[in-house]
Amino acid sequence: MEKVEIYDTTLRDGEQSPGCSLNEHEKVQVAQQLERLNVDVIEAGFPAASPDDFKAVQNISKIIKNSTVTGLARSKKSDIDAAWEALKQTANPRIHVFIATSQVHMAYKLRMKPEEVLETAAASVRYARQFFPQIEFSCEDASRSDYAFMSRVVQSAIEAGASIINLPDTVGYCSPQEYAAMFQYVKKHVPDIDKVRLSCHCHNDLGMATANTLAAVDAGVRQIECTVNGVGERAGNVALEEIGVALHIRKDIYKVATQLKLDEISKTSKLVSHLMNSPIAANKAVVGANAFAHEAGIHQDGVLKNPKTYEIISPSLIGLDSGRLVLGKHSGRHAFRKKANEMGVRLTEEQVDQSFQAFKNLADKKKKITDDDFRTLFSKYRKTVAR
């Protein structure tokens, strides 16, 4: 199967999320866990942004051995110099140079004419070439750019030495069909496009980042930029765990493989959530607390008979011991008896009848039934219920 590379930008785009900043030591911890997860590329920061960012990229570049380490740079000599200083000690240095190509960014943010943008892009890639063996070039706001103009910028970046071309959906505006069509356009209109790896980078403003990323893979993109738990600017970036698991579970349709160690996902997600002080919604795909929890009686009964009835992902795939049967007002006797057994209480049929009714009455009143509630319910059937 063809390989698709996973480029993690938790420490750069992810860290731009409000309230999510990490200290030097925490960044190293995250980078080491990303290496255990076996991501291909770690974007460690934006060295020219601040002395702290510079230091973090430098620290990470010294200790990471298996993943490529990269840093972001605007199309400016001073940014490229800072990136080289921060990254020169790493085993596999890569620079990520970008410039915006959409009309609104060029006119209002850069205050540059399109031809100036084109020349600046090529000149900065050429400048970076003297230091870096690998250059990734991004057209910021690619999805809202004029594709004919953007294709000219991409061709000049390739001629100047870029070997990875990233076309972000910077503001999460595209539909999956549009995003795929943008890559098809570039593949058709950029003469040297076959010499480079194409990369996607999706933001989640309309909740379409995962669908857009998968559409890009379908269109032949072979590098995915993502963040753990989908952290990032505004509504965030595409979530690494969703992409990693979707490509694995649906390899029948996507027909590509990542090198991720999927059983490190849960650990990585918890670490990032904890260090960034960014709680994960309970219903978040793959890593939410309820992602493998079943409360409805019919579902619980099915899962107890065969997990495949309601679980398309096995909890062990992402490194969890098992799923959770959550007992609430929708639960059935089967799961209730299992809970009693787990708490060391063997109930007769008659006892199940009695205590199950008491449990249902309680569940009607309380949102969450705790283990203490169960201990009370079972206490008359057993002198001591193990704590």
Ligand code: KIV
């Ligand atoms: O979203 C974006 O366009 C970016 C670029 C800097 C690649 O993060």
Ligand code: ZN
């Ligand atoms: Zn971004």
